[in-house]
Amino acid sequence: MRWLKPLVLLLVLLATPALADEGRYRLTGTSPGGGGAYSGEVELQKRGETFYAAWVVGEQQYIGVGLLVADQLSFAIQDRQGQVFVAVYRRTATGWGGVWTTLGGTTVGTELWEKAEAGRGG
Numbered sequence: 001m002r003w004l005k006p007l008v009l010l011l012v013l014l015a016t017p018a019l020a021d022e023g024r025y026r027l028t029g030t031s032p033g034g035g036g037a038y039s040g041e042v043e044l045q046k047r048g049e050t051f052y053a054a055w056v057v058g059e060q061q062y063i064g065v066g067l068l069v070a071d072q073l074s075f076a077i078q079d080r081q082g083q084v085f086v087a088v089y090r091r092t093a094t095g096w097g098g099v100w101t102t103l104g105g106t107t108v109g110t111e112l113w114e115k116a117e118a119g120r121g122g
Helices: 004-015
Strands: 023-030 037-047 051-058 060-069 073-080 084-089 096-102 111-114
Touching: 023 096, 051 073, 051 084, 060 084, 084 111
Parallel strands: none
Antiparallel strands: 023 037, 023 111, 037 051, 051 060, 060 073, 073 084, 084 096, 096 111
16 A cells, blocks of 8 residues: 555656646737837746746847746846846746736736747747
8 A cells, every 4th residue: 555655646747737838938918017018939948946938029038047836937037238027927728927027116017928839930
C-alpha cells in the first residue's frame, strides 16, 4: 500500500496540464490611464524555476523575468530605454490575462495573451 500514494501523485501530475505554456502568444492591451490600445506578440520560455518573456509591440521591445505562484504569473519587465514595469497575469480559457503598470505609476493597463497557432507567424 505504500506505493499507492506515489502512484496517485504521479497520475495526477501527468493528467494536469502545464499552468504556463511556453511558446508564442498574440497580445492585445490598453495602456495605463486610458493611454490607448496596442497589440503585438510575446514569447514565453520556462528557465529553471523562472519564466522569461520577450514582448514586441510595434517597434518597442521588452524583456521580463517572471515567477509562477499557484495560478498567477508575475513579471518584472524592462524596455530598451531602461523603463521598468510590473505585470501580473492569470490563466484564461485561451491564454493569460492581467494588469500592468510602470515603476512609479498610479494607474494600470490591461493585457490579454492568446496562444498563437502552431505553424503561423503570430
